[in-house]
Amino acid sequence: MACAASAAVVTVGLAVSPAAAAPTAPPTTPAASAQAEPGGACTAADLGTRHPYIKSSEVTPTITHFKGWYVTSGSTGTQTVNTSVQTTISVTVGVTGNVEGGFGVETLGKVGASLGLNVQVNYTSTSSASTSVTWNFTNPGYYGLYKGTKKVTGTYGSLNCNRVQQGDGSWALKWIEGADSGSYTTFTTLEEGAVRCEDNVPANSIMRKAQDLLDCGSATATAKHAAGPVPSAKADKARQEATKASKAVTADKSVKGVGNPAPAARAAALDCQPAVYRIDVPGKPLNWSAPLLANDGVRLRESNFFSAHLDNWRLCNVTERNGVVEASLWNWGNGGCATIPSDIANQEQAYLTTATCAQDDLQRFYIYRDVPGSSKIGVQNKYTGSMMGHDRYADGELIRQYSSGRQDGTGTYTLTGV
Structure with a gap:
């Protein structure tokens, strides 16, 4: 499916670091904050968490x-x-x-x-x-x-x-x-x-x-x-x-649709921003790569000549409310949108995959951002409320949903411009 990129779309201020540039993030503590209070300070490690x-x-x-x-x-x-x-x-x-x-x-x-x-x-x-x-x-x-x-x-x-x-x-x-x-x-x-x-x-x-x-x-x-x-x-x-x-x-x-398979999705027209991103593990070579097979999930992979754009993502139908970006994540390699499968959406650690772009809430994500100059983000599914993360840093590891996020900071990613 082709993604209709429009140059007229406003980029809502997403801070990214070009692939060849060194990151300019300000120093942050490596561990997530112990206590969450409205208006209290948090760190980049908390971007992938929720309380x-x-x-x-x-x-x-x-x-x-x-x-x-x-x-x-x-x-x-x-x-x-x-x-x-x-x-x-x-x-x-x-x-x-x-x-x-x-x-x-x-x-x-x-x-x-x-x-x-x-x-x-x-x-x-x-x-x-x-x-x-x-x-x-x-x-x-x-x-x-x-x-x-x-x-x-x-x-x-x-x-x-x-x-x-x-x-x-x-x-x-x-x-x-x-x-x-x-x-x-x-x-x-x-x-x-x-x-x-x-x-x-x-x-x-x-x-x-x-x-x-x-x-x-x-x-x-x-x-x-x-x-x-x-x-x-x-x-x-x-x-x-x-x-x-x-x-x-x-x-x-x-x-x-809680616990029930959704009906077959019809493709939805997307209004995608022209920028292309990788969603990286900060400071490490592995990043989100969409599946080639329909029954597989989004996994951590290293970008190389054979990636076939499966590690390239665009933000589509972007909106912003109170400083929080909402978007669909369209994959350049397989033409699908990131989603949590409807039949396992009620499960902790359900895996992230891609499917025909239908623009339902399982395919919509909130993106929480670090301060300008840093490209670190946290990603949350709109329907389930769960944060995206991975259980361990390893090639082929699935990206999964965690209701509270990964409290060790492994749910914080980097949105890197390609």
Whole structure:
């Protein structure tokens, strides 16, 4: 596919070093910064990293399992009651729902710290099957047997290292609000118990939520019953609404393509800048090289006569917002655009490859830049939010996505003009 390069396109100030010129980057510390704070200083080693900050949080007591149960004077004592599922809560972070990598764990850890709650920080979910509650009933009455938790939801943003122009006109690297954000869901430790209509329980508590499902004051609650299960119209309605909401979320994820192969992409017209670049490992000969085979990935290779332009990239459909460049990366050698495969986009360390240029968000990347005079950059996928990096410096090593980036600085690259 030909790339339509237009001389009229503005170059949005990308600092590059010509292939034959010595780099002019100012001195920077070799290790990534230990702490990321908005407006705080960062180094070139941080360009390929990412850290979360919490924008909002909401805590909602939620009943996951429930059963209305009537105890007569002759049936007190310890009983085991099977409860029905009311709702299932899954731990998710971001559009992919991935909690494998460091970013998801760090996000949920900050949520717990900010709220003073012990929340789940790894992928898990409440049970989607009926479970039992064993309880010692000392008095007869109408009970609600329940299991529940505090569901925690909210939104996060990311902090990325990027160049910022200061009031005196000079430039500095600082932690800024990155171009991506998303939502999260987690929950606290599960609790179980039994509650009656006449019990005085704290407002906005898990026990109160269970008491609400008892339909206190209804004919069902006040009527005389034999010992055993009692139907609860309110609990049934809550369960149906939760099931409907769960199906809606599942359908929404399916539409977004999380974990599902995308339909065949149609080629999109590109408006590419005329400049051609290599994406190098700073100070070393290996750089990003696109695959010859469709099922292979972008790998570190050394440029030579046989590279066939597979190590040459152009920036296309370039925009800039708040100092952060967004672009598609078009490869001169195979005519494809860099992308994360849709069927593995939710996986930590999914590999980077190229595909027919379709201009979806999996093929769009944010580029974070060092101060002018340096060509060092960090690269972030728009859809997944993950930073690009490599596990080790070696010929043939795949370029992969890391949710928090490579904290040892190996996710920082050099955009070198060819």
